[in-house]
Amino acid sequence: MTPRILFIEDEPAIREMVELALTRAGYEVTTAHDARGARSRLSERFPDLILLDWMLPDSSGLDLARQLRRDTQTRSIPIIMLTARDAESDMVLGLESGADDYMTKPFSPRELVARIKALLRRSNPRRADEIFEHHGLRLDTASQRLTANGHEIRLGPTEYRLIRFFMTHPERVYSRAQLLDHVWGRTAYVEERTVDVHIRRLRKALEPTGHAAFIETVRGSGYRFHPHP
Numbered sequence: 001m002t003p004r005i006l007f008i009e010d011e012p013a014i015r016e017m018v019e020l021a022l023t024r025a026g027y028e029v030t031t032a033h034d035a036r037g038a039r040s041r042l043s044e045r046f047p048d049l050i051l052l053d054w055m056l057p058d059s060s061g062l063d064l065a066r067q068l069r070r071d072t073q074t075r076s077i078p079i080i081m082l083t084a085r086d087a088e089s090d091m092v093l094g095l096e097s098g099a100d101d102y103m104t105k106p107f108s109p110r111e112l113v114a115r116i117k118a119l120l121r122r123s124n125p126r127r128a129d130e131i132f133e134h135h136g137l138r139l140d141t142a143s144q145r146l147t148a149n150g151h152e153i154r155l156g157p158t159e160y161r162l163i164r165f166f167m168t169h170p171e172r173v174y175s176r177a178q179l180l181d182h183v184w185g186r187t188a189y190v191e192e193r194t195v196d197v198h199i200r201r202l203r204k205a206l207e208p209t210g211h212a213a214f215i216e217t218v219r220g221s222g223y224r225f226h227p228h229p
């Protein structure tokens with residue numbers, strides 16, 4: 001499977017150069033030019049590795065790295081920080097924020113590719129925890145497959161993101177506004193009742209195997225994923 005890399009960088013020239021080098025090296029690359037865009041990409045799909053620029057227009061790369069480390073869903077994604085700073089104290093700060101490696105600009109694309117390869121090799125065993133299972137409902141986030149009692153369930157992209165969010169955050173009640181934030185991302189403008197529409201579609205897909213009941217409506221509050229036999 002082609003490793004996916006998320007590259008967060010606001011300078012278009014560097015973004016293009018690195019994107020080209022990584023694509024040529026056989027990686028699938030998605031880009032974002034600020035922290036907001038990065039969060040929206042992350043809500044669509046998890047990458048295998050994140051390349052993160054230190055200075056972003058809306059946030060510092062350090063803050064974003066810390067946030068990624070705090071979230072259980074993104075905690076294990078390896079991060080390489082890119083920066084023009086090269087003082088030793090900055091490097092230490094970068095690594096302490098949760099980055100796994102560090103490169104200073106200007107860098108050679110060849111060296112970057114070599115570092116990515118090495119880091120992916122080191123962190124590969126951590127991908128083993130990407131399977132979530134609750135009473136016959138099984139989600140494999142690496143292949144983005146959901147199965148119920150062994151049968152594959154086909155979902156639209158929003159329903160997939162919803163069930164992934166629920167299965168990785170079971171037993172907690174989320175309001176429609178919270179679901180919009182987590183599943184659609186803060187950048188999307190969507191009405192709260194849109195959530196209900198997608199919940200209905202998701203329940204319909206889970207109905208034949210009896211798993212629809214796992215998604216509970218909590219009156220006056222929102223929804224909860226409550227897996228039970």
Ligand code: CA
Nearest residue numbers: 010053055056
């Ligand atoms: Ca920058």
